[in-house]
Amino acid sequence: MALSKILRQFTQVFLAASCPLCQRNAAQILCTDCYRQLLDCRWPNPISGHTATLSSHRASTNHANLSVFSWGQYRGVLKQTLAKLKYGNQAELGLWLGCQLGQHWRTHGPYNSHHQPLIVVPIPLHDHRLRQRGYNQAALIAQGFCRVTGLPMAKHGLIRIRSTDTMYTLGAKERQANVAGAFQTGPSLKTRTRSILLMDDIYTTGSTAQAAASALIDAGYKVQGITAVAQAVFSSPRDG
Numbered sequence: 001m002a003l004s005k006i007l008r009q010f011t012q013v014f015l016a017a018s019c020p021l022c023q024r025n026a027a028q029i030l031c032t033d034c035y036r037q038l039l040d041c042r043w044p045n046p047i048s049g050h051t052a053t054l055s056s057h058r059a060s061t062n063h064a065n066l067s068v069f070s071w072g073q074y075r076g077v078l079k080q081t082l083a084k085l086k087y088g089n090q091a092e093l094g095l096w097l098g099c100q101l102g103q104h105w106r107t108h109g110p111y112n113s114h115h116q117p118l119i120v121v122p123i124p125l126h127d128h129r130l131r132q133r134g135y136n137q138a139a140l141i142a143q144g145f146c147r148v149t150g151l152p153m154a155k156h157g158l159i160r161i162r163s164t165d166t167m168y169t170l171g172a173k174e175r176q177a178n179v180a181g182a183f184q185t186g187p188s189l190k191t192r193t194r195s196i197l198l199m200d201d202i203y204t205t206g207s208t209a210q211a212a213a214s215a216l217i218d219a220g221y222k223v224q225g226i227t228a229v230a231q232a233v234f235s236s237p238r239d240g
């Protein structure tokens, strides 16, 4: 009994995962120090702090006022964690971040109890990028989010019909042009009785969310808002 316990503990030490950000031992997915720094990026008050509508980011005439809900600010360790998720082959971070976002939603989410039923639709990647990366980070986040909130997910509610350039070097106008017409409704949206909650890893200028929402609205769906792990905040209006 004692020996098996020792062996088990011994094995656990050697199998303990290392933190993807600093390679130190991590009891959870991130080490204690990185997790503390991650929490520094979380919004202190998500209701008044950063919810916004997309009305100032209209990509087309068929626009929607979508509310934005996010876990934290796109900076520091949160930015590093999302980079690891997307470019460091760390798929497990997606599910974990989705669970964090789901817990945040359960406390601070804007449409919790008597709102119309929601269905979560992740922003899709183009097939080409999906094959390169091996997973869609937004779908992993949505999966974790739905596990915690109990909301249903339509993983293929949207498909990306056009490959788009990487957005981080583009300004707001170029982003709109880049993603316009990039999305179409997918095979897993069967009913229009639920409002759609879009899910992405990062919300920047809203051009991706607006293009995705436009495809759904054109097909007769209601889109309630966009939820993302991180939201970029710009100091200058010309960036937004």
Ligand SMILES: [Zn+2]
Pocket: 019, 020, 021, 022, 023, 024, 030, 031, 032, 033, 034, 035
């Ligand atoms: Zn660490």
